[in-house]
Amino acid sequence: MEVSYWNKEIETLARPDLEKLQLQRLKEIIGYALKTHFYKKRLEKAGLKSPEDIKSLTDLKKIPYTTKDDLRENYPQGLLAVAPEEVVRIHTSSGTTGIPTVIYYSREDLNNWTENLARSIVATGAGKKDVFQNMMSYGMFTGGLGLHYGAEKVGMTVIPIGGGNTKRQIQLMKDFRTTVLHITPSYLLHIHSKLEECDTKLEELALRKAFIGAEPHSENTRKKIEGLFNIDAYNSYGLSEMNGPGVAFECVYKNGMHIWEDGYITEIIDPKTGALLGDEEEGEVVFTNLIRKATPLLRYRTRDLAFVYKNACPCGRTHRRLSRITGRSDDMLIVNGVNVFPSQIEEVVMRIPQVGTNYQIYLEKDGALDKLIVKVEIYSKMFSGDINELDKLKTRIGEDLRASIIITPHVELHEPGSLPVFEGKAKRVVDNRPKL
Amino acid sequence: MKITQISIFLENRKGRLFDVCSLLGQKKINIRALNIAETEEFGILRIVVDKPAEAVKALKENGFVAHLTDIVAVEVADQPGGLADILKILNENNVNVEYMYGFVERSADKALLVFRFDDPDRAISVLNSNKIKIIGSKDIGGL
Numbered sequence: 418m419e420v421s422y423w424n425k426e427i428e429t430l431a432r433p434d435l436e437k438l439q440l441q442r443l444k445e446i447i448g449y450a451l452k453t454h455f456y457k458k459r460l461e462k463a464g465l466k467s468p469e470d471i472k473s474l475t476d477l478k479k480i481p482y483t484t485k486d487d488l489r490e491n492y493p494q495g496l497l498a499v500a501p502e503e504v505v506r507i508h509t510s511s512g513t514t515g516i517p518t519v520i521y522y523s524r525e526d527l528n529n530w531t532e533n534l535a536r537s538i539v540a541t542g543a544g545k546k547d548v549f550q551n552m553m554s555y556g557m558f559t560g561g562l563g564l565h566y567g568a569e570k571v572g573m574t575v576i577p578i579g580g581g582n583t584k585r586q587i588q589l590m591k592d593f594r595t596t597v598l599h600i601t602p603s604y605l606l607h608i609h610s611k612l613e614e615c616d617t618k619l620e621e622l623a624l625r626k627a628f629i630g631a632e633p634h635s636e637n638t639r640k641k642i643e644g645l646f647n648i649d650a651y652n653s654y655g656l657s658e659m660n661g662p663g664v665a666f667e668c669v670y671k672n673g674m675h676i677w678e679d680g681y682i683t684e685i686i687d688p689k690t691g692a693l694l695g696d697e698e699e700g701e702v703v704f705t706n707l708i709r710k711a712t713p714l715l716r717y718r719t720r721d722l723a724f725v726y727k728n729a730c731p732c733g734r735t736h737r738r739l740s741r742i743t744g745r746s747d748d749m750l751i752v753n754g755v756n757v758f759p760s761q762i763e764e765v766v767m768r769i770p771q772v773g774t775n776y777q778i779y780l781e782k783d784g785a786l787d788k789l790i791v792k793v794e795i796y797s798k799m800f801s802g803d804i805n806e807l808d809k810l811k812t813r814i815g816e817d818l819r820a821s822i823i824i825t826p827h828v829e830l831h832e833p834g835s836l837p838v839f840e841g842k843a844k845r846v847v848d849n850r851p852k853l
Numbered sequence: 854m855k856i857t858q859i860s861i862f863l864e865n866r867k868g869r870l871f872d873v874c875s876l877l878g879q880k881k882i883n884i885r886a887l888n889i890a891e892t893e894e895f896g897i898l899r900i901v902v903d904k905p906a907e908a909v910k911a912l913k914e915n916g917f918v919a920h921l922t923d924i925v926a927v928e929v930a931d932q933p934g935g936l937a938d939i940l941k942i943l944n945e946n947n948v949n950v951e952y953m954y955g956f957v958e959r960s961a962d963k964a965l966l967v968f969r970f971d972d973p974d975r976a977i978s979v980l981n982s983n984k985i986k987i988i989g990s991k992d993i994g995g996l
Contacts, residue, residue: 795862795918802860802920804890804897830895831864834916 418669420732423539428734438679442707444468449498450713455491483717488518499711508657521711529708530660533677534567537666541651543597545572552600554580559661560631564599587615594623601754602634606785609645628653631754633742659704665739673726673738680708688746696727701746720747752787757822765817771799771810775836780848789826794833854989855923857905861898862918882908886967888954923973926988931964946979
């Protein structure tokens with residue numbers, strides 16, 4: 418198998434040197450963390466008053482885990498470590514209960530992120546000669562912009578179309594002989610089902626690779642995609658707290674995703690006890706971002722469940738590989754690549770006076786795509802007998818939810834008492850999607 | 854002379870209409886006029902009954918979402934153009950009809966229609982001044 422590198426020196430750095438680099442960067446990032454309101458208190462409490470208090474990588478263990486709640490509670494500026502004028506980009510996410518989280522990037526931070534994506538792209542065997550159709554959403558979602566800059570850096574021809582509009586996607590693939598896609602696995606399967614409708618034969622396309630990510634999927638889904646399109650598909654992993662995509666990416670061997678370990682210290686923990694787990698043991702992934710100074714994040718709990726492979730990869734990269742994400746240690750849902758917390762939905766529906774006390778969230782498959790159904794009970798005292806008002810209510814719930822969770826759900830109105838009532842912890846989410 | 858209509862929210866679920874009708878039947882409440890406004894997933898059942906207060910009590914006790922609405926029941930000549938004559942008067946007097954539907958039964962040569970107006974009081978005065986017969990609530994039971 419032919420192996421190419423974007424930055425061979427770093428990608429194949431001997432482990433002891435890689436760890437030395439990690440330590441040096443950790444110290445530097447601790448220096449930045451100490452400039453933030455949030456970490457200053459927390460690190461000093463842990464006995465870390467200066468970067469020099471970090472003597473080895475094992476000193477990392479002195480630092481408590483950082484959670485998404487910490488990000489929310491310190492919104493908007495509690496984790497900003499550089500002067501505001503040094504910030505060149507902001508990405509926010511909607512958080513879990515309506516309070517957003519924010520990540521700031523300096524110029525250098527963006528360059529570091531882009532470097533990791535350039536490495537990732539080249540590791541799959543793609544390069545300058547490829548035409549890259551970026552079908553992930555642009556905007557606040559980091560998936561679109563992250564790969565965009567990486568692909569430009571590599572010198573690919575970038576088509577920044579973003580998500581949706583299947584007909585146009587297929588037309589552009591034909592017109593510009595697109596060779597590489599960046600897309601969610603469910604949308605790629607959906608595209609296949611639309612080829613005939615768009616009067617397009619596979620032979621008219623020049624596709625050879627797809628980067629698939631933003632939603633967990635199985636090896637079988639990869640095989641299905643590869644078979645249907647006759648392409649190679651590579652798993653991609655990232656999260657906005659760790660910059661976005663390009664945290665870990667598969668190489669041509671397609672057997673686990675190389676974590677760019679000069680940029681991220683990876684730990685796997687027991688999500689219940691917080692205890693550290695070993696190689697090949699599945700648990701929650703915890704990252705320390707070593708390459709972002711504007712918003713340092715130390716030992717951030719991703720809530721993603723996975724393990725780290727023990728053996729080296731035949732590609733020669735010394736950066737260890739992360740397994741597929743097998744699940745979540747919280748209740749986050751991934752709907753067509755968009756992260757949704759049930760609490761966000763609750764927050765929206767419960768502030769609408771016409772909605773009663775009970776609601777349920779259903780997830781179904783509509784073809785290859787996910788369908789989110791929000792069922793709410795109407796509040797009997799607010800019922801006026803007017804059908805137009807009910808229609809308006811349905812529309813309003815849909816629009817309010819869209820504003821909060823970015824996707825438009827299908828809203829159903831139900832009679833009070835018709836949705837199941839739960840004693841104790843309510844089972845409000847019913848996920849009927851077959852596992853991808 | 855307004856009469857009371859009961860609007861009931863119903864989700865499109867098997868047997869839901871039956872549930873309402875059988876409950877009213879058990880309580881010996883007679884449905885005089887009925888109409889359903891529906892969308893894909895839910896509907897509003899509108900009924901005029903002989904004993905509205907009892908009906909609402911029974912419905913609420915059984916978990917139905919019900920709301921009372923003022924409507925006007927009008928006697929219309931049961932002949933071609935009968936309804937048009939009334940609508941013409943309403944139209945000329947700028948009275949808006951939100952919706953309307955027919956009674957279940959009728960007298961020999963008259964049809965009975967239920968109107969929901971945006972301004973019921975003004976509608977009644979227009980109908981009265983045009984000598985159009987309005988049915989009162991006490992007539993509903995005796996029909």
